[in-house]
Amino acid sequence: MTKKVAVLGAGSWGSILADILTENGHDVRLWSNVPAQVAEMNEFHTNTHYLDDYTYSKDLHAYDDLKEALDQVDAILFVVPTKASRIVAKQVATILKETGNKPIVIHASKGLEQVTHKRISEVIEEEISADIRGSVVVFSGPSHAEEVANRDLTTIVSASADPAAASFVQDLFMNKFLRIYTNNDVIGVEIGAAMKNIIAVGAGMLHGMGYGDNAKAALITRGLAEIARLxxxxxxxxxTFMGLSGVGDLIVTATSVHSRNWRAGDQLGKGKSLDDVVADMGMVIEGVGTAKAAYELAQQQGIDMPITNAIYDVLYNNKEINLVIESLLNREGKAELAE
Structure with missing residues (x-):
């Protein structure tokens, strides 16, 4: 059955998810706050800043008017950067109060909010009160936009405290190459989604410095232990951390050239400054901001996260990568399962 869906955020992931939903037969409105991008999408069906060799469905329509995009939708899908989630949620709330429509709210972003250290679903729930929306669902898993664009086989998790809402989102996206599993562990899915970006930056650093597979496997495995501990x-x-949104998303993000976080770490490992890496990327590197939020959260909660702390030191305290690696390896010995 056709549903009306507003997708907020026309980056690589948001635009591809919008295209998949269109292909699945839904009425999709893709919103961007960049008029030139909207014009390009509608006229040429391309999004060259993000995916320069991909052509979108002619049935997918882009909007720069948020109220128009949200008109009578059954679901709203947030795919905006973490730092923009609260701002956009406030705007959405104002419109929903005016219209009286109560759509399900989905988000596919991966990060922790700066200062508050809150998960994105918490931000959405704070800004869009329960009386003006349906349930909140998290959509996350090992999924590079570039490979979904090629219709590569992909599995993702739909997580919500409301089983019916999780199943609704599962039905929206399921098709012959995209398989969706439901989960009720919203906290675990969001923590896994956010934290894997930090470990991916570290994995890229190791690659950039010339370390081999042994070092990368050690980082990914011990990084997963930190994610689960938090x-x-x-x-x-x-x-949950042994599933798609945990180890699955960590593997795909910490080992692939498609990953902005991995590529950023790789450039840092080769000696580039963080400012130059951010400027060269031209797109949001979620792991950089999340490293700060996660470091502060771990300190606040008294949770031992040495890898996260080390990556934070490289990013924010200008410590040399080889010195933080040495510091990690020279810590007092401990049992592997003594968590």
């Missing part, structure tokens, strides 16, 4: 301290299910 998540379970907030009530997440340990098994």
């Amino acid at each position: 998540g379970t301290s907030f009530g997440a299910n340990q098994l």
